[in-house]
Amino acid sequence: MIASILVDVKAKQVDKTFDYLVPHKFENVIEIGQRVKVPFGPRLVMGYIINIKQKSDFDRLRYIKEILDIEPSLTKELLQIGNELSISNTSPLVSIYQVMLPRALKGKYKKLLQVKESSLLPLDLALKFNKNGICDYKEITDYLPEIKKQIKQENIEVIYQVEQYNKERFLKKLTLLHSDVPLRGEKQKLVVEYLKSNPSEYKRNIMHLLGVSHPTIKSLIDKGVIKEDKVEIYREVESMYEANNKRVILNQEQEKVYHTLKNNLNQKETYLLHGVTGSGKTEIYLNIIEDVLKQGKEAIMLVPEISLTPMMVSRFKGRFGDDVALLHSGLSVGEKYDEWRKIRRKEVSVCVGARSAIFAPFENLGVIIIDEEHTESYKQEDNPKYHALDVAKFRSEYYNIPLILGSATPSVDSYYKALNHEYTLLEMKLRANKQTMPATYVEDMRYEFKGGNRSIFSKKLEELILDRLEKKEQIMLLLNRRGHSTFVMCRSCGEVIMCPNCDISLTYHEYDQTLHCHYCGHKEHNPDMCPSCSSPHIRYMGIGTERVEEYIKNTFKDAKVIRMDRDTTTYKNAHEKLLYEFEHEGDILLGTQMIAKGLDFPKVSLVGVLAADMNLNLPDYKAIEKTFQLLTQVSGRAGRHEIVGEVVIQTYNPDHYAILNAKDHDYHTFYETEMKIRKLAGYTPFLNIVQIIITDKEVRNVLNIGQKIKLDLRHQLEDDTLILGPVLPKIARINNIYRAQLIIKYKESKVIDKVLKDIYQKYSDYAIAIDKNPSLL
Ligand SMILES: [Zn+2]
Ligand SMILES: [Zn+2]
Secondary structure, eight states: EEEHHHHHHHOOGGGGGEEEOOOOOGGGTTTTTTTTEEEEEEEEEEEEEEEEOOOOOEEEEEEEEEESSOOOOOOOOHHHHHHHHHHHHSOOHHHHHHHOOOOGGGGEEEEEEESSSSGGSSHHHHHHOTTTEEEEEGOOOGHHHHHHHHHHHHHHEEEEEEESSSOOEEEEEEEESSSSOOOOHHHHHHHHHHHHHSEEEEEEHHHHHHHHHHHHHHHHHHHHSSSEEEEEOOOOOOOOOOOOOOOOOOOOOHHHHHHHHHTTTTTTTEEEEEOTSSOOHHHHHHHHHHHHHHHOOEEEEEEEGOOOOOHHHHHHHHGGGGEEEEEOSOOHHHHHHHHHHHHHHOOOOOOEESSSGGOOOOEEEEEEEEESSOOGGGGEEEESSHHHHHHHHHHHHHHHHHEEEEEEOOHHHHHHHHHHTTTEEEESSTTOOOOOOEEEEEEEEHHHHHHHOOSOOOOOHHHHHHHHHHHOOOEEEEOOOSSSSEOOOTTOOOOOBOOSSSBOOOEEEETTEEEEEETTTEEEOOOOOOOTOOSSSSEEEEEEEEEHHHHHHSTTTTTOOEESTTTTSSTHHHHHHHHHHHHHOOOOOESSSSSSSSSOOOTTEEEEESSSTTTTTTTTTTHHHHHHHHHHHHHHTSSSSSSOOOEEEEETTTHHHHHHHHHHHHHHHHHHHHHHHHHHHOOTSSSSEEEEOOOOOSSSHHHHHHHHHHHHHHHSSTTOOOEEEEEESSSSSETTTTEEEEEOOOSSSSHHHHHHHHHHHTTSEEEEEEESOOOOO
């Protein structure tokens, strides 16, 4: 018996299966989708069984060493998705399979050295080896020349070990066997008495509750009074929020949408649910999932990482209880593994999670929902590049089930598809509880400046903040930039302090009084004088959240402000703790875009956007759309319940359509305007875009290789395809690596996938990244 195996080696040259012999003892257990250990070159690696067959075209095959799964980790459907993705993808197939599995199941490799005769080694090196003659490679990097010599003389051998990251968690459980054995010790009697009323209990609980020690338990076991078993337990994911099972009576609009979906549950169809903020989309999701579960099927609900808020989770836990698994990046490796196994073992029917939850290994799916469908985080930018939407479409087709895309601000690409009947459009124009949309004021900061206001708050916003503090209502302030000062400039010569490794200015952070590069992580002390002209007149320009927090503390002295950005949310469960703190004792929640989505606080009646135009001029063709989405989303946090909400948008571009349409909550006008511009400039949805990034330490090389690739593309692609570049993007150097960019634009192409794969293979000696429909840098 032969197994075709995809090995866990991420090189373009090995991106195919290899045949291995199946040892006789494995013949009855081997299954497609299992993980195995196999020899590959001089070492052992992990691999996935892709096919089982009787014959191979190759002779001299090696044997599979070990089977790592009893149940296959990858289902047949997931294997098929991997294949599908790899057709249009330029990442190694094995990296696609790995992204489908929790980290706990990925191979971990340890490089070890084995010495034959340690007396032949220099003494200090010999001491590094244990009594079995083994030493971790990492320990001896100072001795590399000597090691090399010893390897040549065959006294040292390099060996590799495959390990698994994480293991199941076990607890010891005690069970009463005989209660009538006479006992002398008081403590022993105590344990038996306890176990009479609770026949089985965790050992650690008994020790803790009764204050007994290990020897007491052991002597009871030795006497045969009780027995000890190892039981596997799941790591519980704790939440500060209680499960919330409020049921809402659907209004007319919701009812209509719900019925359309409910009546078409067993049909493949993509729906775009466009509902204003607060229109009650979540309630519809919950009801539909409930209907799907009644049919004995399963459901996946994707939400953006940052809006996987405790409130959302508590509603799912409230409705479906223990039938829900959660998958997001806030979980530890072990917790994620446990949640994943609940799905694989069919112990739950609902999975709520961020991007990679789209690979939840259900085998009887009934619906897939992608909330906030416009969110960029559904696309994985690192290898393997994939979009959760593409995977969702495949699975919807595979199971013949609905795919529901929901958003208050659908991407214009999706809305275009809905208008062209590729998706079915469902709309909800009113807030669920008939609450009006918040009144929005656009404040022109140029005008404020002329009037002598040098503050970071317009008069209007300051006034309204004071009003809310007075009324004990809550405020949310958005500034999409972290740090204290966003650049540091010399007032004498105008020099801006740049990162030594990147073409980007450094950001000052007050908490460690250091300049940070947000691209490569470089840090340096803030200068006493200008590095260029030695002038002492250094000025800190541009505001970040840290500086606003400081400003609020000085201006509104009694207000309790909670700051949420990448710097304050690095510890485990930070989001949840900060949100809980804000809800229960905060006045102002200040944050970057991580506060814009999914939050629902009844007492928030004012939202302020401090610099609405901050991202408008980024070199990204989606910059305007993203600005509109962000403004609409964050505005939607105000006045969702009884209290009427107000929004203040501060800007230097008060007439920009992204800002005006967000102010009026007018998605349709925004869409029309944006589409005209996209059409003129030749962007999606009118033309498809592919970006090729070439990276190298030498700026010459990136441009030369770019030229060669361009020539190849020109020969192979259709004549009406546009190929732009190669050019150096605005930030051409990151971490001392240069980047050049080529852009391909095309309406339709029969050959594009194949051409891109060829390019990827042909230039495999260079670092090139190929990205479809990217955001341009
Ligand atoms: Zn200077
Ligand atoms: Zn840098």
